[in-house]
Amino acid sequence: MAVQDPGTTQADSELLDLADQELIRDPFTAYTHIREREQMVRGRVPGVDPMWVATRHADIRTIMSGPAFTIDATTVPGGAVAHRTEQTWQARGMYAEHEKYLRAGIFDSDGPDHRRLRGLVTAAFSPRRVAALRPRIKAVATHLLDRLPDHAEDGVVDLIEHFARPLPITVICELIAVPEADRERWRARSATLTAGVCGDQLGDALAGMVADAHALVELHATRPGNDLISDLLAPHHHDRLSTDELVALIVNLVVAGHITTVNLIANSTEALLTHPDQLALLREDPTLMPHAVDELMRYCGPVVRALPRYAICDTTVGNTPVRTGEAVLPIVSAANRDPAAFTDPDGLDLTRTRYSREPHLGFGHGVHRCLGAHLAQEETAVALTELLARVPDLRLATDQEHPRRGSNPVNWHLTSLPVRLEPRIPAGE
Incomplete structure (x- = not known):
């Protein structure tokens, strides 16, 4: 995985291959030698124009919140700039008629449009509203755990398929009132979109989800209820969303609103089971859980890289000059193991944030910090x-040296998590 000196005219063979299996397999440590360089490197993704690759914690904080960068390529002055996110989805198989939903989405907007879109939904994901959801999240988790032994074969069950995945998709579907009969279809399509597949398989999944989102808007417009989508359709909102914006919001909420949590629950469980000292610490002191979830997001969070940012003027990132219109790709997993930001960055320390606040970038930073961060943290803590509590002798039932990981270069995740169950503790005991 050789990396040569960066330059804006490098040949493809000289660019960092962001689809390199070494980077996908262990993005936390594979970027180390790149992070240690004096300047950023340039990288490539198949079908996407080259980008600068940022790996340092301080640099990425600047890129995510500094005035010299925007997440919306269309706002860069001086001419058209290649929209790397749009190029990525096109290369993966997105059909042309669905490109407009990327442009209408909250994740790819900036300035007034972003403030308007985010302002409409921020209250639904506030700490107070999320805390009110905790009893329901606990009830869903308890129900899934009750059924867990029914799915076991010789005492072994896939914790992702039967616990980590259905928990957050149930919660997000209830928030936007997806009919229960349709939820498995939403879950399957969302899983396809985040699995790293390409071609018609991805294009069809996105098309199906867009169609379902349109149908959901029509349903809530004619039969409003006590849910987020019905509220956004209500007349009291002065800053109304267009249909395209609402459909884009629904797709983003369902995909981003559950897949990060699925993978965080799974990654965290594996990390705890392979760090018995930290697991024992958490069992001895349950009040440590909020700090544990925060540290687990830093240590083994599923978000490898954030959306690209674009320079709106000539600037510098660290020691690297960046020209107007150039794209910079933040590698979050590398930043979260940066020794310049964290003491013993490669160690799992569940007490880390109890004694010192070293903010990780797993949920982003600045105005684009993950809208659903509080919900993801709450769901993971409850899970x-x-x-x-229910499975006190839980242990892995797979080779710890070769876990079953997916090939998506954006999401660091397990494809399955076989665990061995011991006799369960009934709920309430």
């Missing part, structure tokens, strides 16, 4: 609390 781990209930799982460890």
Whole structure:
């Protein structure tokens, strides 16, 4: 995985291959030698124009919140700039008629449009509203754990398929009132979009989800209820969303609103089971859980890289000059193991944020910090609390040296998590 000196005219063979299996397999340590360089490197993704690759914690904080960068390529002055996110989805198989939903989405907007879109939904994901959801999240988790032994074969069950995946998709579907009969279809399509597949398989999944989102808007417009989408359709909103914006919001909420949590629950469970000292610490002191979830997001969070940012003027990132219109790709997983930001960055320390606040970038930073961060943290805390209480002797039932990981270069995730169950503790005991 050789990397040569960066330059804006490098040949493809000289660019960092962001689809390199070494980077996908272990993005936390594979970027180390790149992070240690004095300047950023340039990287490539098949079908996408080259980008600068940022790996340092301080640099990425600047890129995510500094005035010299925007997430919306269309706002760069001086001419058209290649929209790397759009190029990525096109290369993966997105059909042309669905490109407009990328442009209408909250994730790819900036300035007034972003403030308008985010302002409409921020309250639904506030700490207070999320805390009110905790009893329901716990009830869903308890129900899934009750059924877990029914799915076991010789005492072994896939914790992702039967616990980590159905928990957050149930919660997000209830928030936007997806009919229960349709939820498995939404879950399957969302899983396809985040699995790293390409071609018609991805194009069809996205097309199906867009069609379902349109149908959901029509349903709530004619039969409003006590849910987020019905609220956004209500007349009292002065800053109304267009249909395209609402459909894009629904797709983003379902995909981003559950897949990060699925993978965080799974990655966290594996990390705890392979760090018995930290697991014992958490069992001894359950009040440590919020700090544990925060540290687990830093240590083994599923978000490898954030959306590209574009320079709106000539600037510098660290020691690297960046020209107007050039794209910079933040590698979050590398930043979260940066020794310049964290003491013993490669160690798992569940007490880390109890004594010192070293903010990780797993949920982003600045105005584009993940809208659903509080919900993801709450769901993960409840999931781990209930799982460890109900299955006190939980242990891995797979080769710890070769876990079953997916090939998506954006999401660091397990494809399955076989665990061995011991006799369960009934709920309430």
